[in-house]
Amino acid sequence: MESRGLDFVVLNQGFVSVNGRVLEHEAEGNALLSELYRGHIGDWPKFFKMDTLSKAGFVATELLLKEIGEPRCGSEEFIRSRAIVLFGSTASLCADRNYQETIQDKDNYYPSPALFVYTLPNIVTGEIAIRNHWRGESSFYVLETPDVEQMAFHLACAFQDNDTESILAGWVDSTMNDDFQAFMTVIRKEDVADVDRLAAQLQLIINDLNN
Amino acid sequence: MSQRSVLITGCGIVSAIGQDCGQVLDSLLQVRTGVGPLKYLKTEHTEFPVGEVKLSDEEMERMMNIAPGTPTTRTALMGMIALHEALGEAKLSREDLKECGFVNGTTVGGMDKSEQFYLDFIENDSRNAYISTHDCGSCSEMIADRFGRFKMITTISTACSSAANAIEMAADMIRLGEADIVVAGGSECITKFHLNGFNSLMILDHNQCRPFDAERAGLNLGEGAAFVVLEEAGHAAARNARALARLSGYGNACDAFHQTASSPDGEGAYLAMSKALKEAGLKPSDIDYVNAHGTGTPNNDESESQAMMRVFGKDLPPVSSTKSMTGHTTSASGAIETVICILALRNGFIPVNYAFEHPMENGIVPNMDLQKGCKLRHVLCNSFGFGGNDSSLVLSAVE
Amino acid sequence: MEELILKLKQEIIEVLNLEDVKPEDIDNDAPLFGEGLGLDSIDALELIVLMEKNYGIKLQDPAKGKEIFKSINVMADFIQKNRTR
Numbered sequence: 002m003e004s005r006g007l008d009f010v011v012l013n014q015g016f017v018s019v020n021g022r023v024l025e026h027e028a029e030g031n032a033l034l035s036e037l038y039r040g041h042i043g044d045w046p047k048f049f050k051m052d053t054l055s056k057a058g059f060v061a062t063e064l065l066l067k068e069i070g071e072p073r074c075g076s077e078e079f080i081r082s083r084a085i086v087l088f089g090s091t092a093s094l095c096a097d098r099n100y101q102e103t104i105q106d107k108d109n110y111y112p113s114p115a116l117f118v119y120t121l122p123n124i125v126t127g128e129i130a131i132r133n134h135w136r137g138e139s140s141f142y143v144l145e146t147p148d149v150e151q152m153a154f155h156l157a158c159a160f161q162d163n164d165t166e167s168i169l170a171g172w173v174d175s176t177m178n179d180d181f182q183a184f185m186t187v188i189r190k191e192d193v194a195d196v197d198r199l200a201a202q203l204q205l206i207i208n209d210l211n212n
Numbered sequence: 213m214s215q216r217s218v219l220i221t222g223c224g225i226v227s228a229i230g231q232d233c234g235q236v237l238d239s240l241l242q243v244r245t246g247v248g249p250l251k252y253l254k255t256e257h258t259e260f261p262v263g264e265v266k267l268s269d270e271e272m273e274r275m276m277n278i279a280p281g282t283p284t285t286r287t288a289l290m291g292m293i294a295l296h297e298a299l300g301e302a303k304l305s306r307e308d309l310k311e312c313g314f315v316n317g318t319t320v321g322g323m324d325k326s327e328q329f330y331l332d333f334i335e336n337d338s339r340n341a342y343i344s345t346h347d348c349g350s351c352s353e354m355i356a357d358r359f360g361r362f363k364m365i366t367t368i369s370t371a372c373s374s375a376a377n378a379i380e381m382a383a384d385m386i387r388l389g390e391a392d393i394v395v396a397g398g399s400e401c402i403t404k405f406h407l408n409g410f411n412s413l414m415i416l417d418h419n420q421c422r423p424f425d426a427e428r429a430g431l432n433l434g435e436g437a438a439f440v441v442l443e444e445a446g447h448a449a450a451r452n453a454r455a456l457a458r459l460s461g462y463g464n465a466c467d468a469f470h471q472t473a474s475s476p477d478g479e480g481a482y483l484a485m486s487k488a489l490k491e492a493g494l495k496p497s498d499i500d501y502v503n504a505h506g507t508g509t510p511n512n513d514e515s516e517s518q519a520m521m522r523v524f525g526k527d528l529p530p531v532s533s534t535k536s537m538t539g540h541t542t543s544a545s546g547a548i549e550t551v552i553c554i555l556a557l558r559n560g561f562i563p564v565n566y567a568f569e570h571p572m573e574n575g576i577v578p579n580m581d582l583q584k585g586c587k588l589r590h591v592l593c594n595s596f597g598f599g600g601n602d603s604s605l606v607l608s609a610v611e
Numbered sequence: 612m613e614e615l616i617l618k619l620k621q622e623i624i625e626v627l628n629l630e631d632v633k634p635e636d637i638d639n640d641a642p643l644f645g646e647g648l649g650l651d652s653i654d655a656l657e658l659i660v661l662m663e664k665n666y667g668i669k670l671q672d673p674a675k676g677k678e679i680f681k682s683i684n685v686m687a688d689f690i691q692k693n694r695t696r
Contacts, residue, residue, distance in 0.1 A: 035630075046649070049630035081483065085466070090349070092369055097323075097405075101330065104408050111664045114656035115627075117409035118471050118598065121319055123370040127599030130468040136483055138464040139601055140377055143349045143367040155366070158384035162463065164487060413656060414673040473652055 007202050009186040010065040011210040012037075012057060014179055018209060019068050030179030034060055041067065045132060052096040052119035053181050055128045058087065058173040061185040062129050065169075069187065074134045082166035084137040085126045086159050087173055088144050088152055092122040095175040125173055137165055147172050147207050153200040157193040166190060172207070184210050217445040218383045219610065221453040222302025222395075224294040225551045227436035227538045228263030232297050237555050243564045243582055245537045247420055247432045254328075255404045260416050262402055263434030263539020265290055276358065284354060286324045287437075291316070291355035291399030294437035294547075298395060299359055302441035302453060309360035313391045315382045316352035316367050317374025317398030319543045323405045355399065363391065369543070371597030372505075373464075374398050375438070376546025376605060380462045382442045392447035397547030399437030406542065407433055413472065421508035421540075423533035424517065424578045426570040431507040434539020438547035440554075457554045460590065460608040461494065463487025467600030473511055478519025480602035481505075485523045485592060488604040497527040498590050499606070501562050503549045504578070505594040506533020507540050516594065517575040530579040536566035546595035546603065553591045553607050560586050616687045623683075626661050627654050639684045644677075655680060667695030 010019050014033060017024045028036040034056045038048050042063050051059060066073075074080060096119035103113045118124060123141040130139060138159060144151055156170055171185035184206050192199050225232065228246025229239035239246065247263045272289040273280065276296070304312065329339035352367045368378050375398025382396035410416050410433060417430035448455055465487060467480025474481070489496060505516055513533075520528060534552050535541075541548050556563055565578035593605045620634040623643075627650065641647040644655070655676045662668040668690065670676060679689045 046629070046631065049628040080468075081465070092319075100409070101327070101405070104404070105330065111660050112408040112412040113660060114409075114412040114414075115653050117406075117412055118653060120405075120409065121369075121371045121598050123597065123599040123601055124471055125599075126370075127466070127468075127471055127601070130466040130600060131470065134468050136466050136468050136480065139370070139466045139599070140381075140464070141369050143369050145349055151366075154390070155381075158381060158388055158390075161384040161387050162487065162491065164463075412660070413653075414659075470651065471653065 007186045007188070007192070007206065008065060008069050009184060009206045010061045010068070011184045011206060012061045013182045013210065016212060019064055021209065037064070050115065051128060052099070053175040053178050054093060054095060054122065054173055055119065055125040057175060057181040057183040058125040058171065059128055059132070061171065061183045062169060065185045065187065080134050081136050082164055083135045084159055084165045084168045085129055085135065085139040086156060086168050086170050087126055088142045088147070089122060089172060089174040090144055090146060091174055091176050092143050093120045095177055096120045129169065138162065149200040149203040149207065152203055153196045156188050156199065157196050160190055160193055182210060216387050216389065218386050218459045219443050219445050219448050219455040220440050220457045220459060220554060221443045221448050221455055222298040222304070222441035223438065223456060223551045223554055224297025224301065225436070225438040225548060226265055226290050226293045227541060227548055228265060228434050229537050231265070231267065231293065233551065233555060236552065237559060239537065240534070240552065240555065240563050241561065241582065243566060245420065245566050247537065247539050253402050253404065253407070255407060257407055257411065259418055260407065260411070261420060261432050263432055263541070264402060265435055285351060286401035287318060287320060287399050288351050288354040290401060290435065290437040292358045294397065294399065295355055295359060295395065295439045298439040298441050304393070304441065306360035309362050311391070311393065312362055313364045313382065313385055313394035314352065314356045314362040314366070315378040315394060315396040316355060317369070317378035317543050317546065318351055318367065318400055319369050319371055319374055320400050320403055320406060323403045324401050327403060327405050370601045371599055372540070372542050372545055373595040373597035373601045373603045374543035374546065376595035376603040377464060379440060379442070379459070379546065379550060379605060380464060380603060383459055383462060386442055386444050392444045394442050395439055396442060397437065397439030398544040400435060400541060400543040402433050402435045415509045417508060420567050421536060422567045422569070423504070423506035423508040423536050423565060424513050424572065424575060425568050426572040428508045428510060428513060430509050431535065432539040434535065434541040436538065436541045436544050436548050438544060438551045440547065440550055455610040457557050458608045458610050459605065461488045461490070461492025461606035462604065463491060464601070464603045467602055469600055472598045474515035474596065476515060476518065478515040478522070480600050481516055481519035481594065481596060482522050484602040484604040485519065485594065488592065488606045492590070492606040494590055494606065496524045499529050499592050500586070500588040501529055501556060501591040502531040503553050503563070503591065503593045504531050504533045505596045506535055506565070508535065512596065514572070514575060520576055528576060530562045530583065531576055532563050532565035532579045534563050549593050549595065550605060550607065553593045557588050557591060557607060557609050560584065560588060562586055612687060612691065615691060616683055619687055619690070620683060622661060622665060623658070626657055637683060640682050642682060643680050662690065666690050668693050
C-alpha cells in the first residue's frame with residue numbers, strides 16, 4: 002500500500018499550523034481562538050458559547066476539514082460512518098473551575114447551566130458532530146499523557162464495528178482559559194492496519210504541537 | 213473474519229437498591245425503590261430525593277480494609293466494592309490481573325473531595341494529598357490498584373453513557389485479540405457539583421421520579437458502581453469459568469442534535485439500537501426485554517419512546533427503566549443496568565418500571581407488573597449521554 | 612422602560628455570549644428563540660438565572676420561560692411587574 006502522511010492541524014495558545022504550515026496570527030490565548038474563528042470560519046455564532054476545550058477542538062477540526070476539502074455533511078452513509086475519538090489528560094478541568102466559581106460563594110450562589118454543560122469533556126465531540134451532522138461513534142478518553150501507542154490502539158479498536166470507515170481523531174486539553182493544546186487528524190481504516198506505524202505518525206504530529 | 217465471542221464471567225454492583233448482586237436482585241423482585249431523602253451528601257439541597265448507596269465513606273473504607281486517613285474518594289470506594297465482587301465471581305486472582313485490561317467510565321471522578329476541600333486547595337496546603345485524587349484517570353487507578361496490577365488501565369468519559377462505552381471498548385479489545393479478559397464498568401458518587409448542575413438544568417424531580425409517565429418531572433440523581441468481567445469464549449472454557457451471559461452486540465451513535473437535548477425523533481438512539489441488533493445478528497422480535505435509559509426527564513423519555521417505536525414497531529417487547537428504583541447513576545448507569553439485565557436473564561424476570569401511572573400521549577407504556585418465570589433469550593440495554601452520545605448493548609442468555 | 616430594555620439587552624448579550632450582536636441589533640418585538648437570535652434551551656435556563664440574579668425573580672417552571680422570553684418587550688414588561696430588586 003502506498004504510504005501516505007496524515008493531514009493534521011496543531012494548535013495551542015500561541016501557535017497554529019496546518020499540515021506543518023504555520024498560520025500567521027496576532028492574538029494569543031483564548032483570543033487566538035476567536036481570531037481563527039473570525040478569519041477562517043465565521044458562520045457558527047454558537048462558537049462563542051463554547052468553553053475553551055470545545056473551542057479549541059472545534060477550530061482545529063474546522064481548519065483540518067478545510068485543508069482536506071471535505072464537503073460538509075456528506076451522504077447519509079458517510080455521516081453514519083464517520084466516528085469521533087478524542088483524547089485529553091485533564092478532561093474538563095478548565096470548565097470545572099469556571100462552573101465551581103458559580104456555586105462556591107453562598108451569598109452569590111447562581112449555578113450556571115451553560116457552564117455546567119461543559120464540565121462534561123465529551124461535549125466537544127458533540128459540538129463537532131452537531132456542526133457536521135456526523136452520526137457515527139463518538140468517545141473521549143482520559144489519558145495521563147499524549148501516549149501515541151495507547152491512542153493508536155484505541156483508534157484500531159474503534160474500527161472493530163462494521164460501520165466506522167473513518168475517524169476524526171485528536172488530542173484536546175485545557176487547564177485554563179488561556180492555556181490549551183490540540184491536534185486533529187483524520188484516520189482511515191487502512192491507517193490502523195499497522196498500529197506501530199500509526200503511532201509513529203501521531204508522534205510526529207505531537208512533536209509539531211510541542212514545537 | 214470470524215468474530216471472537218465475548219462472554220461475561222463475573223459481575224459486581226453497588227447501588228441504592230443493594231450492595232451486591234444478591235441484594236439488588238432481591239430489591240428488583242420486591243420492587244423496592246432506593247430513592248429517598250438525602251442522607252450522606254452534605255448539602256443544603258435536601259429538597260431533592262436521591263438514590264444514595266446506604267453506606268458512609270468510613271463504612272466503605274472498613275469493608276475494603278483501607279486504613280483511615282488514606283486519601284480516597286467515594287467514587288473510588290464504591291468502584292472497589294463492585295470490582296471486588298466481579299473479580300471474586302470470575303475467580304480472578306491478583307496474579308491473573310497482569311493479563312487483564314481495565315476500562316472505567318467516570319466523569320465526576322474525585323469531585324466529592326475536591327469540592328469539600330476546594331477552599332483548602334486555594335488557601336493552604338492541608339489537603340493537597342487530595343488534589344491528585346481529583347481527575348478521572350487517578351480514580352480508575354485507585355479502584356484497580358486495590359486488587360493488583362492490570363495490564364492496561366483506560367478511562368472513558370462520555371457523560372452518562374460512559375460505563376456502557378467502557379463495556380463496548382472492552383469488547384473491542386477482546387475482539388481485536390489484545391486481551392482475553394477485560395474488566396469494564398463505571399463508578400460515580402453524587403456530588404454537590406452535579407446535583408447543583410442538574411438543578412440548574414431544571415431536570416430534577418422534587419418527588420420520586422416517574423420514567424415514561426405523562427406527568428414525569430425529571431430525574432432523581434443516584435450513585436453507585438458496577439463492573440463486569442468480559443472474557444473471550446475459548447479462554448473462559450479453557451479455565452472452566454462460568455458464563456453468566458454473552459455480549460452479543462453493541463452500538464454507539466451520535467445524535468448530533470444538541471449539547472444536552474435529545475432529538476425529537478431519537479435518531480441517535482435509533483441508530484445505536486439498530487447497530488447493536490445488526491451486530492448481534494438479531495431481529496427486533498428476538499429481544500425479550502429492553503432496559504431503557506428512561507431518566508424521567510420530559511425530553512429523554514419522549515425521544516427514547518420515539519426511537520424504540522421506530523426500532524421495534526409492533527414487536528415492542530416489555531420495557532422498563534430501573535432508574536425508577538436506583539436513581540440515575542450517571543456515568544455508572546450503563547454498567548449498573550447491564551448487571552440488572554444479566555440478573556433478569558439469569559433469573560427469568562422482567563423488572564418493573566416503578567412509580568409509573570399515566571401513559572403519555574404517543575409514547576410507550578412501560579412494564580408495570582413484575583413478570584416472573586419468563587425465559588429471556590436476548591435483552592437490550594440503553595445508555596445515553598449528553599453530547600448526544602447514545603449506546604445500546606445486547607446481552608444474551610447462555611445455555 | 613426604555614432604560615430597562617437597553618440594560619436588559621446588554622445583560623443578555625453578555626450572559627449568552629452573543630459576541631457579534633449589539634443592543635440595537637435586537638428588535639424589541641422579535642422572538643428571542645428559534646428564528647431571531649437563535650437561542651436554545653440552555654440559553655433559556657441562563658435567562659432564568661439572569662432574572663433571579665439581577666432582578667430577584669425566581670421561576671420554578673422552565674416551561675413558563677417560553678411565555679416570558681417571547682420578545683424583549685414581553686420580558687422587560689414581566690421584569691418591571693415582578694422585580695424585587
